[in-house]
Every structure is written in structure tokens, then in C-alpha cells.
Amino acid sequence: GENVEQHPSTLSVQEGDSAVIKCTYSDSASNYFPWYKQELGKRPQLIIDIRSNVGEKKDQRIAVTLNKTAKHFSLHITETQPEDSAVYFCAALDTGRRALTFGSGTRLQVQP
Amino acid sequence: DGGITQSPKYLFRKEGQNVTLSCEQNLNHDAMYWYRQDPGQGLRLIYYSQIVNDFQKGDIAEGYSVSREKKESFPLTVTSAQKNPTAFYLCASSPQIGTMNTEAFFGQGTRLTVV
Numbered sequence: 195g196e197n198v199e200q201h202p203s204t205l206s207v208q209e210g211d212s213a214v215i216k217c218t219y220s221d222s223a224s225n226y227f228p229w230y231k232q233e234l235g236k237r238p239q240l241i242i243d244i245r246s247n248v249g250e251k252k253d254q255r256i257a258v259t260l261n262k263t264a265k266h267f268s269l270h271i272t273e274t275q276p277e278d279s280a281v282y283f284c285a286a287l288d289t290g291r292r293a294l295t296f297g298s299g300t301r302l303q304v305q306p
Numbered sequence: 307d308g309g310i311t312q313s314p315k316y317l318f319r320k321e322g323q324n325v326t327l328s329c330e331q332n333l334n335h336d337a338m339y340w341y342r343q344d345p346g347q348g349l350r351l352i353y354y355s356q357i358v359n360d361f362q363k364g365d366i367a368e369g370y371s372v373s374r375e376k377k378e379s380f381p382l383t384v385t386s387a388q389k390n391p392t393a394f395y396l397c398a399s400s401p402q403i404g405t406m407n408t409e410a411f412f413g414q415g416t417r418l419t420v421v
Contacts (some may be wrong), residue, residue, distance in 0.1 A: 195365075200348070228409070237396065237412040238349070283348060292356060293339055293364065294410060298348040 196221040196288035200297025207274050208305050215300045217284035218266045226287040227260060227267050228294070231280045238283060242269070274304045309333065312397050312413035318421050319384070319391065327382045327416045329397035337400040338380035339410070342366060342393045349396060355380055384418065392420050 197220040207213050219227075225246035230238035244251045244258045244267065251258050255274075260267040267286075271278055281301050285294040310331040319325045329338065337356050341349040351364030355374040369388025374380055380399075384391045397413040 198348075235415075235417075237414050239412070240409050243409065291351075291354065291362065291364070292337070293351055293354045295351070296341075296348040299346070 195290060196224060196286055196295035198284060198286050198295050198297045200284050200300060202300060203298065204301045204303070206303045206305060209274060209276060211274055213269075213271045213274055213278070213302055213304075215269045215282055215284070215302075216266060217268070217286075217297050218264075219286040219295075220265065221286065221289055222262075222265065223289040224286045225289070227258070228285050229258060229269050230283045230285065230296075232283065232299075233280045241282075271302075274302075276304050276306050278302060279304045310397060310399050310411050310413040312395075312416050314416060315414065317416055317418045319418060320421060322386045324383055324385050325418065327384070327395055327397075327418070329380045329382065329413055331378055331399045331411075331413075333399060333401065333411065334377070335399035335401045335411075336377070337402070338374065339398040339400070340364075340370075340372065340380070340382045341396045341398065343396060343415075344393050352382065352395075391418055393418060 200217045228243035231241045232238040244260050255272045257270040281299045283299050284297040288295045313328045339354045340352040353372040355361035358377050371383045395416045398410045400410045402408045
């Protein structure tokens, strides 16, 4: 099955700085990689996703990059704001189960 | 108002009791999933169902059971065999049968506490 590793577990940045969260996956057939943001006590919400036919995708201040050869993908947040503070999860599609496998999460704290 | 609804939001269970968590969606999604989240950890897959009347075990199925008698409903029962059930339980659904290659929508979660 799929195994997803996520780093770092915590990340503290100053407002306006960039934040980068990295994930690796094991299933070479995986073709779908979403990122979720979870605020305290709430449901995870999709913020961006990427499929294996592209190497990068951007949506305003958020971007995701994918390196299929190395089996890793990253989330980039630019010009961070206090409201970006949350836990971020990467995930990858387990093609055998046809279900998402999640990383362990990164707690991002943006200091005003 | 379309979406995926979990109930109750908070649930307390006594030792040795079975409890059932509800998950209902009106999005006409084929696939549904149950995840468990412990403090400071990621989401672990308990059970999943790609189609009505069929479901599969995930990574941590021991002590749990599910049913999928209707497309819109995927209840999870936490049995007395689950030794450490206190956790946040999240239900999700996805539209595309056979894959989860599209956005997964989550319910608001049920926080289960053993008392």
C-alpha cells in the first residue's frame, strides 16, 4: 500500500515570509496528490491538488510542485498571513485501495 | 444545501458499549470513507466503500464495523473490541467510482470520548 511521509511536523514563520512543506510517497502508480488545510476542531478542506500529468500548479499564494521520478511533492505558500495558521496535510492516492493515504500533518504558525 | 453530514458532533461512550456514528451525503457520490484522527497525527483509514453493498477494510479496521445499504449513508459502529476508541472520526465522500481521483469532501467530524 501507499506510505506518505510529511515534513516538518511544525513550522513557524513571520508574516509575509514563505512556507514550504514537503511530502514523499511510495506508490509509483499514484497519480493524484491533494493538500488539505484543517483548522482546530474542524473538517479538513482541500486547498489545492495536482495530478501526475503536470509538474506544478498555482492558485494565488499557493503552489504545489510534483517530482514523479523522486516521488515527492511540496506545498509552497508565499506572503503568509496569520489566517494561514492551521494544520496542513498532504495525501496521495493509494491506487490499490483507491483511497487517499495522508501524511502526519504540519502545524504552521504565522507570527504577526 | 448539499454536503456530507456527520452526527452527532460529540459522543460519549461507556466502557463495553457499542456506538454508531452517522454519515450521510446528498452529493450523489459513489465512494465513501471513514478516517480516524488522533491528536497530532494524520488521518488513518478505517473502512471504505466504492459502491453500495460493498466495503473494504482500511489500515485500522479492528474493532470497527460498517454497512453501505444505501448510496447516501455509510454508518460506522465502534464496538467494545476497539480498545482505544477516543478520537476524532471523519467521514468523506468522493464522486468518481473506482478511483478517488477527484476531490474528497469531508464531514464536520464526530469527537468520540470514552468515559
